[in-house]
Amino acid sequence: MRTWKFLAAISLLASLLPITAVGQQPQQTFDTGMIPGGHILLPDGELRANVFLISDAGGWGALEQEKAEALVAKGAAIVGIDFPSYLRALQSDAGSCVYMISDVEALAHQVQRAAGATSYKPPIIAGVGEGAALALAMISQSPAATIGEAVAVDPQAGIPLDKVLCTPASKTRSDGRTIYGFVDGSLPAAVTVRFSRAAPLAGRDHVRQLAQTHPAIDLNDADAAPMDALAQILADRIDVSSGSDDPLGLPITVLETKPTMDAMAIIYSGDGGWRDLDKQVGGALQGMGIPVIGVDSLRYFWSERKPQETADDLARIIEAYRKEWNVRHVLLAGYSFGADLLPATYNLLSDEDKARVRQLTLMALSRRVDYEISVEGWLGLAGGASTGDPVADIEKIDPRIVQCIYGRDEDDDPCPALTRRGVEAIGIDGGHHFDGDYEALAQRIIGSLKTRLASLK
DSSP, rough: OOHHHHHHHHHHHHHHEEOSTTTTOOEEEOOOTSOOOOEEEOSSSOOOEEEEEOTTTOOOOOOOHHHHHHHHTTTTTEEEEHHHHHHHHTTOSSSSSSOOOOHHHHHHHHHHHHHOOOSOOOOEEEEEEEHHHHHHHHHHHTTTTOSEEEEEEEEOSSOOOOOBBBBOEEEEEETTEEEEOOOOOSSSSEEEEEEEEOOOHHHHHHHHHHHHHHSSSSEEEEEEHHHHHHEEEHHHHHHHOOOOOOOOOOOOOOOOOOOSSSSEEEEOOOOTTTTTHHHHHHHHHHHTTTOOOEEOOHHHSSSSSHHHHHHHHHHHHHHHHHHHHHEEEEEEEETHHHHHHHHHHHTSSHHHHHEEEEEEESSSSSSSOOOOOEEEEEHTTTOOOSSHHHHHTTTTTGGGGEEEEETOOOTOOOOHGGGTTTTTEEESSOOOOOOOOOHHHHHHHHHHOOOOHHHTT
16 A cells, blocks of 8 residues: 555644745645744746745744845745754654654655646755754755755754664764764755854864765855855846756656667656656666656646647657657656656557557556646645546557566556456555565566567567
């Protein structure tokens, strides 16, 4: 069963807070989790950024409110966080370790939906002093493609929280604080750190140590006062946020490699976006000689798409990258939300493009199709009416090209029943996430693709 989202929903729904937005927005109610409410500000016009602004040790005051309102005027939605209140909430968490990112991500979804965002903006986490230290600690436990950037001015060394954070990163206790390193490898988000003349020496030393193992950290000095420096960086981020570097004007990730099988893959992510399973499977296929286009479903379906529009954009991807990589065949795959919409999308392709799709891989399929990411659906709750049933759409597809992969712990998965039509159904140990063995998952996908391509010879 898909219990992880349900449990997250229960945790979040425990904290319902009414918020009054800046401008002419009506009163809103958000599930904030452990994040203290009361300082959520929405812009009147187009949303250009979403900033989680964490106060220093003194709490949320007039200066923080002033800077927040100035950023809102530039088009940012602000979640203002009172550091002392947040610290108390984190300390009282009943878990064996504290995980902050789920609340941040869930609240970002809600706030941006309330602001009328036409596309999802990964949130920026920012702060001064203690708030800056907490922003850096969040990076220590954040998955990739979840936080847009962490901006820290004059961070302290570590955070004054007795409870440990949920992270494999290094942890060192010193003078009542825990100093966190970053997880090995690439940063999960951009990190910008500035030091004013008043910056604490221990904080400087800590960030310099982080930069030794993570040179991508943008580290420099600031001439302005700490809050002024932070506000200027955030204002600059908002100013450049309207541009787009997305290929084809679509939220896609391109994983280049020299094709070894005369095939390319197009993978539609789950509703969490291009990360975790989707990203890992895509990388594994790339390593096996299949170039990959990853479609970020969170961003693409943030606003409602029409089924034919989705199919037309898929056709554009096939056309552009089939020529770019000089390949004849397409592996079309989707996970969860992405899997649910692919059968209907495939059925709306032209006959020529259908013929190019040699394998349709559906991972963690359900019986519901949506063309828009909903807060309710992301939390695992019942949303609005769906637009169809993927199983009914599969009935219209040649079963010889369909591969349906499911976790054996998912007792409601429709894959096993599809075998009666000749669909390839593969059960893998685990639940919705297949126990995290993404390399083995990619091997099952590519093994079947090789068989299907060989049958063409």
